[in-house]
Amino acid sequence: MKQTLTCILLLLIANISHAGEIVVREGESIHDALRQAREWRRTNDPRCEWGITIIIEGRHFMNEPLFLRPEDSGKNASWTTIRGGTLYGDIRQRHRQLFPKEGMERMIDFNTTNRTITIPTPPKEVLDTKNLEMVVHQRWAMAILRVKEMKVRGDQTIVSFKEPESRLEFEHPWPQPVIGGEKGNSSFLLRTTEQRDGVEQLVIVDGADYVKFEETTFENTCWNRPLHKGHVTLQGGFPLIDAYKLKESPGLPWDEGLENQAWIERPTAAVTVRNAQTIFFKNCRFQHLGSTALDLESVNHGTIVNCTFEDIGGTAIMAGSFAESPREVHRPYNDLASQWKRLLIKHNTIYNAANEDWGAVAISCGYVRDCVIAQNDISHVNYSGICIGWGWTPLDTGMRNNHIINNKVSDYARQLYDAGGIYTLSNQPDSSIRDNEISQPYPAPYATNNRGFRIYLDARTDGFTIENNKTEDRLIRRDEIGDNHPGPNLIFKQ
Numbered sequence: 001m002k003q004t005l006t007c008i009l010l011l012l013i014a015n016i017s018h019a020g021e022i023v024v025r026e027g028e029s030i031h032d033a034l035r036q037a038r039e040w041r042r043t044n045d046p047r048c049e050w051g052i053t054i055i056i057e058g059r060h061f062m063n064e065p066l067f068l069r070p071e072d073s074g075k076n077a078s079w080t081t082i083r084g085g086t087l088y089g090d091i092r093q094r095h096r097q098l099f100p101k102e103g104m105e106r107m108i109d110f111n112t113t114n115r116t117i118t119i120p121t122p123p124k125e126v127l128d129t130k131n132l133e134m135v136v137h138q139r140w141a142m143a144i145l146r147v148k149e150m151k152v153r154g155d156q157t158i159v160s161f162k163e164p165e166s167r168l169e170f171e172h173p174w175p176q177p178v179i180g181g182e183k184g185n186s187s188f189l190l191r192t193t194e195q196r197d198g199v200e201q202l203v204i205v206d207g208a209d210y211v212k213f214e215e216t217t218f219e220n221t222c223w224n225r226p227l228h229k230g231h232v233t234l235q236g237g238f239p240l241i242d243a244y245k246l247k248e249s250p251g252l253p254w255d256e257g258l259e260n261q262a263w264i265e266r267p268t269a270a271v272t273v274r275n276a277q278t279i280f281f282k283n284c285r286f287q288h289l290g291s292t293a294l295d296l297e298s299v300n301h302g303t304i305v306n307c308t309f310e311d312i313g314g315t316a317i318m319a320g321s322f323a324e325s326p327r328e329v330h331r332p333y334n335d336l337a338s339q340w341k342r343l344l345i346k347h348n349t350i351y352n353a354a355n356e357d358w359g360a361v362a363i364s365c366g367y368v369r370d371c372v373i374a375q376n377d378i379s380h381v382n383y384s385g386i387c388i389g390w391g392w393t394p395l396d397t398g399m400r401n402n403h404i405i406n407n408k409v410s411d412y413a414r415q416l417y418d419a420g421g422i423y424t425l426s427n428q429p430d431s432s433i434r435d436n437e438i439s440q441p442y443p444a445p446y447a448t449n450n451r452g453f454r455i456y457l458d459a460r461t462d463g464f465t466i467e468n469n470k471t472e473d474r475l476i477r478r479d480e481i482g483d484n485h486p487g488p489n490l491i492f493k494q
Contacts, residue, residue, distance in 0.1 A: 020047045024085070026058025030066055037080060038071050051078045056085025056216065065201040074210030079280075086217040089199030089270075092290035092313065092356075093222055095133075097191045099126045104137060104187035104446050108156060110177045115170040117177075119188060121157045122150075131195055133226065134159060137187040137446050138175040140383065140418035141359040144231040145169060147190070165230025172232070172243035174260050178448040187446040198222030200290065205273040212280040221270045223290030223313055223356055234329060236387060237292075237314050237360035238264040241325055254332050254395065263325045267314050267357070269295035277301055287311050290356060292318050301342040308349045313356030319343050320366035322390050332391050336367035337398035343371040350378045358382035358415040361423075366390040367399055374405040383416045384456070385409035385438075389425035392459040394487050400463065402431040413441035413452045420456025420482065422469075427487055429463035436469045438476065453482035462487020467494050 024033045037052045039045075051074060066087065074080040099105070099122040109118035117134065126132075132147040146162040161169065177186030202218050205211055225231055225239065232240050243262040250259040269292035273279050277300045284307045286293040293312045296302045296319040309316035320343075321336040323329045345363060354360040362378040365371055365388045378385045386404055391397055409421040421438035433455060441452030454476050455469060461484075469476045475494050 020050055021053050021055060023055045023057065024060075026060065030054070030056060030060055030087075034066065034068065034072060041071065041073075048078055051081060053081040053083055055083050056087075059086040059088060062087050062089055062199060062202045065204045068203070068205040068208040068211060070207040072208045072211070076210065079210045079212050080208070081212040081214060082216060083214045084216060086219055087202045088219040089202055089221045091220050092198065092288070093194040093196065093227070095191045095193050097189055098129060098132070099123070099190040104189050106185040107177060107179070107188050108185070110179050110186070112170045115166050116158050116160050117188070118156050118158050121152055121155050122190060126190060127152065127157070129192060131192055133191050133193055134161070135189050135191065136169075136177055137416070138177050139448060140416050141175050141233045141235055142357065142416065143169055143233065144226045146226075146230050162230065165232050168232040168240045168243055171245065172240060172260060172262060173245045182449045184448060186448055193227065195227060197224045197227065200224055200268045201270060201272065203271045205276055205279065207275040209277045211276070212282070213284055215283045217285040217287070218270050218289070218293070219287050221289045221291070223268065225268065231357065233357070233359050234262050234264050235359065236322070236364055237267055237354070237357045238322055238324070239267065241265050254393065255330070258330055260330070262329045263327075264322065264329050265324050266295065266297065266318075266322070267291045267360070269293065269318065271295070272297055273302065274298045279303070281305070281307055283307065286316070289313060292360070294318070296320075296340070296343065298339055299343070300339065303344045304346070304348060305344065306347045309353060310351050311355065312350075312353040314354065314360040315362070315364045316350045316353045317345055317348070317363045319345070319364070319371070320368035320390070322366040330392065332393040332395040332397055333367065334395075334397050337369040337400070340366075340368045341370045343368060345371075345373045346375055348376045350376065350381075352380045354382040361385065361387050362412075363387065365402070367397060368402060369398060369400050371402045372405065373403070373407065376407045378407065378409045379411045380414065381412045382414045383412070384419045384423040385412045385421045387423040389428055389461070391426045393426050394460040394462060396427060399426060399428040400430050402428050404433045404436060406435040408437045410439040411442055412439075413444055415444055415446070417441070417444055417447035417449055418451045420453045420458075422454070423456045423458060424461045424464065425458050426460050427462040429489070431463050432465045432467070433469060434465070434467045437472065438469060439471065451482060454480045456482040456484075457486050457490065458482070458484045460485055460487060462489050465491040465493065467492070469494065
């Protein structure tokens with residue numbers, strides 16, 4: 001009797017319309033619908049034979065993420081599909097810029113010994129404001145530092161910061177704000193932020209295979225980290241959790257000149273997929289999200305096609321390993337790329353990404369292999385457009401057979417430089433960059449150097465064939481491609 005009543009209740013909640021389909025109307029529980037699908041799988045219900053489709057109607061507030069487990073896995077001929085509807089969280093935190101009122105101001109001093117930054121003295125109402133943040137421009141990264149104290153010394157003010165960001169900002173040497181240098185001092189702004197935590201995650205797929213999302217909108221998430229820890233990054237929006245400079249006998253066996261050590265973690269994502277095989281996102285929309293939109297954290301055979309990403313605070317699409325903690329990020333790992341392979345990122349539109357963390361990008365792939373990034377339209381990004389590779393190494397790490405084909409990248413590097421419309425790292429044999437249309441980088445107003453390129457072959461890039469990439473009216477010239485210690489196996493056919 002108890003089992004019968006449970007089944008009747010689930011039928012009423014999920015409103016099963018016919019075999020293999022579960023309809024979830026606005027106000028009903030998506031979690032209960034997923035549980036019903038899981039029970040069908042567990043009992044080998046005949047309705048599973050050709051797959052299960054959960055059809056979402058209307059808008060659904062996600063006060064906790066929808067969590068797909070191994071027990072929710074489909075099979076090759078029997079996928080688990082989630083279709084339609086809008087999954088949404090909280091509107092992200094708002095900022096109010098106080099000093100300067102618009103744009104950024106140049107800093108006067110960056111003191112690694114005292115862990116302070118000296119700035120022109122702000123107005124008294126700014127000095128009296130509580131819960132101030134300083135946003136710092138650091139060439140290819142930015143930092144958000146919670147202000148601890150401001151000491152006025154006439155027309156200059158010395159600012160100190162809370163932990164852990166103070167230690168991370170001043171102990172790690174790369175990147176640092178520039179004082180003097182090529183184009184003058186690095187810039188900053190002071191602002192307040194709403195002091196509240198909100199929903200950050202909408203969906204977590206952990207260990208579930210053969211899962212498909214179609215025509216679903218993911219909307220409105222917050223980014224809580226800066227409120228509690230500040231935000232100091234290495235590159236690409238990856239937060240440092242520990243970092244320091246090797247002061248005695250710098251250098252390690254794989255890089256005799258290496259002096260900095262760093263451990264990072266992945267930014268929070270609205271939709272995370274990990275420990276999974278054969279995942280599909282089609283015709284989905286990601287919008288108004290505070291940090292990363294979609295993260296294929298550990299996926300073999302993932303497809304993202306015909307999706308739209310707009311107003312993304314961090315990276316729009318992230319995939320592959322970035323040697324995040326517990327690994328130290330600069331070691332040349334050779335076991336990671338094989339765990340992230342057969343990725344297809346195609347026909348997606350990405351507009352206005354990296355608007356909270358300027359160092360994030362539109363598409364970011366780390367240690368991956370057999371990856372195709374094709375026919376995507378990317379515009380209005382504060383750092384690089386498409387990034388692939390990690391490790392800063394000429395050694396074989398398993399990254400190979402990665403192809404960036406026929407993409408359009410424009411209006412990038414709006415805030416930060418050392419950027420590329422297409423940006424690569426390390427040795428990736430049998431890979432290619434071809435038939436892409438890439439505009440010139442945006443003239444970032446506060447950059448302290450001019451290192452913005454249509455294609456940027458950064459540290460130890462090797463193994464790529466580069467051909468037939470163009471601006472609107474001509475092929476990209478060789479002097480528009482940035483080389484930073486390139487390898488010997490690059491092939492140029494243009």
